[in-house]
Amino acid sequence: MIVYALRRLGAIALIMLVICAITFAIFYLLPDDPALDACGKSCTSARLADVRHAMGLDQPVLTQFLSYLSGIFAGRTLGTSGLDCAAPCFGYSWQYASPVWDLLLDRLGVSASLAAGAAVLWLVVGVLLGLMAALRKGSLLDRGIVLSALATTSAPVYLIAALLIYFVILQGELLPFPDYQPVLDNPAAWVASLILPWITLAALYAAMYIRLTRASMIETMAEPYIRTARAKGLPERTVVVKHGLRSTMTPILTIFGIDLGGLLAGAMITETMFGLPGLGKLTFDAIGKSDQPVVLGVTLLAALFITLANLVVDLLYGVIDPRVRYA
Amino acid sequence: MSLLSVDNLSVAFGRVRVVDGVSFSVDRGRTLGIVGESGSGKSVSTLAIMGLLRGASVTGSVTFDGEELVGAPAERLRSLRGARLSMIFQDPLSSLHPFYTVGEQIAEAYRLHKKASRKVAHERAVEMLGEVGIPAPRRRAREHPHRFSGGMRQRVMIAMALACEPDLLIADEPTTALDVTVQAQILELIQRLQSEYGLGIIMITHDLGVVARIADDVLVMYGGRAAERAASARVFDDPRHPYTQGLLASVPGLGRGTEGPGGGRLRAIPGNPPLPSAFPPGCRFHPRCSVALDICATEQPALLGTVRQVACHREGEL
Amino acid sequence: MKSVPAALDAPTVPGSTPLLEVRDLAMRFPGGVKAVDGVGFEVAQGETLGLVGESGCGKSTTGRMIVRLLEPTSGTVHLNGQDITHLSRRELLPLRASMQMIFQDPLSSLNPRHTVSQIVAGPRRVLDRDQVIELLERVGLAPEHADRFPHEFSGGQAQRVGIARALANGPELIVCDEAVSALDVSIRAQIINLLSDLQEERGLAYLFIAHDLSIVRHVCTRVAVMYLGRIVEIGPVASLYADPAHPYTRALLSAVPVADPRIEAVRERIVLRGDPPSPAAPPPGCSFHPRCALAQRRCEVEAPQLREVRGRKVACHYAEISG
Numbered sequence: 001m002i003v004y005a006l007r008r009l010g011a012i013a014l015i016m017l018v019i020c021a022i023t024f025a026i027f028y029l030l031p032d033d034p035a036l037d038a039c040g041k042s043c044t045s046a047r048l049a050d051v052r053h054a055m056g057l058d059q060p061v062l063t064q065f066l067s068y069l070s071g072i073f074a075g076r077t078l079g080t081s082g083l084d085c086a087a088p089c090f091g092y093s094w095q096y097a098s099p100v101w102d103l104l105l106d107r108l109g110v111s112a113s114l115a116a117g118a119a120v121l122w123l124v125v126g127v128l129l130g131l132m133a134a135l136r137k138g139s140l141l142d143r144g145i146v147l148s149a150l151a152t153t154s155a156p157v158y159l160i161a162a163l164l165i166y167f168v169i170l171q172g173e174l175l176p177f178p179d180y181q182p183v184l185d186n187p188a189a190w191v192a193s194l195i196l197p198w199i200t201l202a203a204l205y206a207a208m209y210i211r212l213t214r215a216s217m218i219e220t221m222a223e224p225y226i227r228t229a230r231a232k233g234l235p236e237r238t239v240v241v242k243h244g245l246r247s248t249m250t251p252i253l254t255i256f257g258i259d260l261g262g263l264l265a266g267a268m269i270t271e272t273m274f275g276l277p278g279l280g281k282l283t284f285d286a287i288g289k290s291d292q293p294v295v296l297g298v299t300l301l302a303a304l305f306i307t308l309a310n311l312v313v314d315l316l317y318g319v320i321d322p323r324v325r326y327a
Numbered sequence: 328m329s330l331l332s333v334d335n336l337s338v339a340f341g342r343v344r345v346v347d348g349v350s351f352s353v354d355r356g357r358t359l360g361i362v363g364e365s366g367s368g369k370s371v372s373t374l375a376i377m378g379l380l381r382g383a384s385v386t387g388s389v390t391f392d393g394e395e396l397v398g399a400p401a402e403r404l405r406s407l408r409g410a411r412l413s414m415i416f417q418d419p420l421s422s423l424h425p426f427y428t429v430g431e432q433i434a435e436a437y438r439l440h441k442k443a444s445r446k447v448a449h450e451r452a453v454e455m456l457g458e459v460g461i462p463a464p465r466r467r468a469r470e471h472p473h474r475f476s477g478g479m480r481q482r483v484m485i486a487m488a489l490a491c492e493p494d495l496l497i498a499d500e501p502t503t504a505l506d507v508t509v510q511a512q513i514l515e516l517i518q519r520l521q522s523e524y525g526l527g528i529i530m531i532t533h534d535l536g537v538v539a540r541i542a543d544d545v546l547v548m549y550g551g552r553a554a555e556r557a558a559s560a561r562v563f564d565d566p567r568h569p570y571t572q573g574l575l576a577s578v579p580g581l582g583r584g585t586e587g588p589g590g591g592r593l594r595a596i597p598g599n600p601p602l603p604s605a606f607p608p609g610c611r612f613h614p615r616c617s618v619a620l621d622i623c624a625t626e627q628p629a630l631l632g633t634v635r636q637v638a639c640h641r642e643g644e645l
Numbered sequence: 646m647k648s649v650p651a652a653l654d655a656p657t658v659p660g661s662t663p664l665l666e667v668r669d670l671a672m673r674f675p676g677g678v679k680a681v682d683g684v685g686f687e688v689a690q691g692e693t694l695g696l697v698g699e700s701g702c703g704k705s706t707t708g709r710m711i712v713r714l715l716e717p718t719s720g721t722v723h724l725n726g727q728d729i730t731h732l733s734r735r736e737l738l739p740l741r742a743s744m745q746m747i748f749q750d751p752l753s754s755l756n757p758r759h760t761v762s763q764i765v766a767g768p769r770r771v772l773d774r775d776q777v778i779e780l781l782e783r784v785g786l787a788p789e790h791a792d793r794f795p796h797e798f799s800g801g802q803a804q805r806v807g808i809a810r811a812l813a814n815g816p817e818l819i820v821c822d823e824a825v826s827a828l829d830v831s832i833r834a835q836i837i838n839l840l841s842d843l844q845e846e847r848g849l850a851y852l853f854i855a856h857d858l859s860i861v862r863h864v865c866t867r868v869a870v871m872y873l874g875r876i877v878e879i880g881p882v883a884s885l886y887a888d889p890a891h892p893y894t895r896a897l898l899s900a901v902p903v904a905d906p907r908i909e910a911v912r913e914r915i916v917l918r919g920d921p922p923s924p925a926a927p928p929p930g931c932s933f934h935p936r937c938a939l940a941q942r943r944c945e946v947e948a949p950q951l952r953e954v955r956g957r958k959v960a961c962h963y964a965e966i967s968g
């Protein structure tokens with residue numbers, strides 16, 4: 001299993017390199033010139049050349065790529081500007097006048113808080129409702145749950161967010177507009193600032209998890225080993241929880257890991273709507289301003305999260321399902 | 328009094344009645360073989376006895392050790408299942424939970440029904456694994472089902488079914504998925520355990536050879552009804568129902584209906600077994616019966632007789 | 646299906662070429678599984694050779710190598726004297742017509758999106774519609790079945806479709822891999838009768854892979870018993886069933902339940918210990934020795950070769966004393 005994990009980690013490193021190269025190439029081919037933004041309004045061509053030189057953009061793309069790579073491990077000085085960027089250096093955002101890594105670290109706390117809270121919420125609600133629907137398959141309750149799940153999935157995130165903001169904050173005045181505080185500084189404000197974003201995200205995912213859990217549970221409960229469990233005289237509760245739920249959770253776990261990995265950098269709309277200074281909002285802003293080092297950094301981070309989440313899920317799979325063993 | 332007696336049992340799913348008025352009984356230490364083609368209602372009848380059919384309407388009477396089970400509270404049936412009534416199934420792999428060790432799966436029922444501690448129940452599981460002939464039972468008890476071969480898995484199922492020393496074992500095609508050599512092992516095991524525990528057994532199969540080997544009595548089912556019911560020797564020596572006769576003639580190699588080894592044509596029954604949604608009226612076998620009369624198409628023959636019961640209008644004539 | 650008088654292990658009239666000749670056929674799957682390990686036999690025109698043995702002993706693999714669904718690791722397959730072992734796909738095309746295979750699970754071996762008439766006519770439409778209908782009627786289906794899809798058929802009917810498809814090209818050899826195993830008893834008898842009628846009409850030869858030994862006895866002229874990738878005994882059905890020479894053959898035969906309680910009550914049974922070992926790690930020497938009641942020291946080190954014993958071929962050091 002350790003060998004397997006190491007092999008997978010090696011593969012992840014390779015994937016990251018490829019993603020890095022591809023993203024880099026895309027930015028190089030884009031017509032946007034970051035130097036133009038950095039140069040400002042009254043930009044002369046002489047000054048533009050200076051800026052390009054200072055940013056290191058006048059060098060061949062391969063050189064730029066290699067110095068980017070080595071910067072991640074050894075740190076580097078950016079262009080000729082004399083700006084020092086310590087390892088791990090993911091480039092420098094001229095927009096924020098800060099190394100990208102610092103920006104990412106700064107925002108990660110917000111995104112992690114958002115993702116973790118929402119995940120707990122949607123997992124609990126999604127799995128519970130999914131189970132209830134599966135166990136009463138065909139009943140009114142089942143149909144109600146399935147229908148509302150369907151409705152929620154087809155509603156866009158911004159609509160849910162907008163409705164919540166309108167009714168809870170503006171009309172109901174039940175909550176102030178989110179003002180994010182780190183959990184350690186002020187737990188109450190942390191919760192207050194995140195509760196609506198949590199609900200927004202959770203609503204979206206819970207709907208999916210309801211359908212997933214329901215389908216998986218219905219399939220499991222039709223397995224012959226469930227009939228065996230009943231033939232043993234186990235109470236229905238034991239049959240469902242001990243024999244049914246464990247198999248049901250396996251496919252859900254897989255998707256959950258990947259969703260969580262993706263969400264860390266992917267809650268763009270939610271963060272933006274609620275003004276949460278997370279990675280998603282960072283990305284949203286960076287794209288708008290063609291802040292390429294930031295976009296590149298977020299892309300890499302997101303890819304890393306997703307691949308790592310995949311690995312963790314696969315390893316957990318081996319723990320849950322004894323038939324899956326890694327050599 | 329019989330250990331189990333089933334009287335006029337019917338099972339319907341919605342409007343479709345898949346089992347229609349079946350009666351039989353099993354005594355302690357005896358084996359009833361139920362034969363019939365797929366869809367003839369063998370599994371459904373026995374699942375109904377166990378109270379394991381959900382969404383079906385079950386009527387008639389099932390008396391187990393003097394107690395009526397049809398209409399009994401679900402909780403009462405549950406406490407009998409696994410303790411006094413046990414069942415094993417055709418596909419031993421999918422019938423075992425892939426995520427739990429076989430020891431845990433055997434111990435589970437014992438813990439529940441005998442109120443035993445985890446440790447005692449585990450010991451019981453190890454003992455049962457040894458009893459059904461699994462080598463190194465202590466070590467194997469901690470392994471998961473996928474590490475066992477098909478025959479071993481069926482042994483595990485048997486160990487699980489017998490852990491609480493039940494009175495009745497229902498075996499639903501327990502050897503159909505196994506090789507003949509392994510089938511021989513399993514049948515031998517079942518017979519040994521039967522004499523050890525004094526079990527009553529219902530053996531469901533479509534293999535007439537298996538019935539001949541282990542059954543004392545035979546119930547032949549066709550289209551959800553009993554066609555013939557008698558002691559095994561009678562049924563094989565002198566089958567009376569045209570379906571039973573056809574069934575026996577369809578099995579090659581035993582001189583019955585064939586020229587034995589040396590080939591020739593088998594006396595096959597023409598046509599296909601009926602589906603429950605389209606059971607023919609009258610005698611359900613009549614579209615395939617070579618000796619059918621006009622009355623067969625309209626009137627259902629009753630199951631008549633004492634030592635041997637046959638449901639055929641021409642019983643006694645042929 | 647006993648149209649050809651049985652010789653010993655070789656069905657052929659001396660001097661003539663057998664329809665199918667398999668020599669030293671071996672298949673090693675990735676991971677070192679020796680699924681088939683040096684199998685050889687012949688099948689004459691119009692003959693039925695049975696291939697029996699426990700699950701996993703390599704019966705299907707052998708069948709699939711013969712019709713070239715699998716590329717053998719070594720050995721040769723001759724059809725009508727022509728070495729077809731290494732023919733390319735294109736060279737094989739004209740021969741495909743003479744060799745067909747039918748499978749255990751009739752439904753899953755038929756393309757669910759094609760109608761029966763498309764399935765039977767084949768991708769190259771070797772038959773026109775009238776011929777398809779004639780063939781369907783021959784295998785016991787009605788003309789209106791031609792436009793239905795496989796899922797609309799019962800198991801027995803689907804197997805009839807599979808047989809019609811196999812017959813379309815006018816084959817000389819059909820490999821039947823457990824072709825009747827999944828069918829109900831009464832339907833199984835119908836299909837066996839159909840196969841044997843067709844054999845008589847068209848002079849077909851069958852390689853009949855099965856685990857039901859009583860059907861094999863009914864259907865076959867000769868039978869080969871496989872154990873862990875090898876043939877351990879091969880010979881005419883009558884003598885092999887009456888007086889099996891290999892200890893495994895005897896155990897196998899004695900395990901088959903007979904549909905007669907009186908015989909069952911008095912019958913001597915050899916119940917084999919244990920399960921068949923894995924072909925990934927076959928025991929040394931005679932691979933049957935861990936389960937053999939006759940095994941001696943010699944059996945653990947020296948693999949027995951097939952040799953002539955009592956009118957058939959047997960791979961056992963002590964075949965003379967057994968039985």
Ligand SMILES: Nc1ncnc2c1ncn2[C@@H]1O[C@H](COP(=O)(O)OP(=O)(O)OP(=O)(O)O)[C@@H](O)[C@H]1O
Nearest residue numbers: 674675678680699700701702703704705706707924
């Ligand atoms: N593609 C494959 N890769 C690896 N091993 C294989 C493959 N196909 C078959 N085997 C192995 O080869 C051996 C022989 O398989 P084969 O299917 O020929 O058995 P069989 O005699 O037909 O058994 P059965 O009676 O179950 O059909 C088995 O151990 C099987 O697991």
Ligand SMILES: Nc1ncnc2c1ncn2[C@@H]1O[C@H](COP(=O)(O)OP(=O)(O)O)[C@@H](O)[C@H]1O
Nearest residue numbers: 340345363364365366367368369370371372603
């Ligand atoms: N849960 C169910 N709902 C509807 N029909 C069923 C159900 N279970 C079984 N049946 C039908 O009942 C008939 C008898 O089934 P079964 O007892 O399983 O046959 P077998 O004799 O092969 O064991 C079959 O036609 C089957 O399709």
Ligand code: SF4
Nearest residue numbers: 610613616623639640
């Ligand atoms: S009642 Fe009639 S149709 Fe039915 S088995 Fe008897 S003779 Fe045949």
Ligand code: SF4
Nearest residue numbers: 931934937944961962
């Ligand atoms: S060679 Fe030895 S082990 Fe093998 S079958 Fe013969 S007696 Fe048994």
Ligand SMILES: [Mg+2]
Nearest residue numbers: 369370371499
């Ligand atoms: Mg059944």
Ligand SMILES: [Mg+2]
Nearest residue numbers: 704705706822
């Ligand atoms: Mg096979």
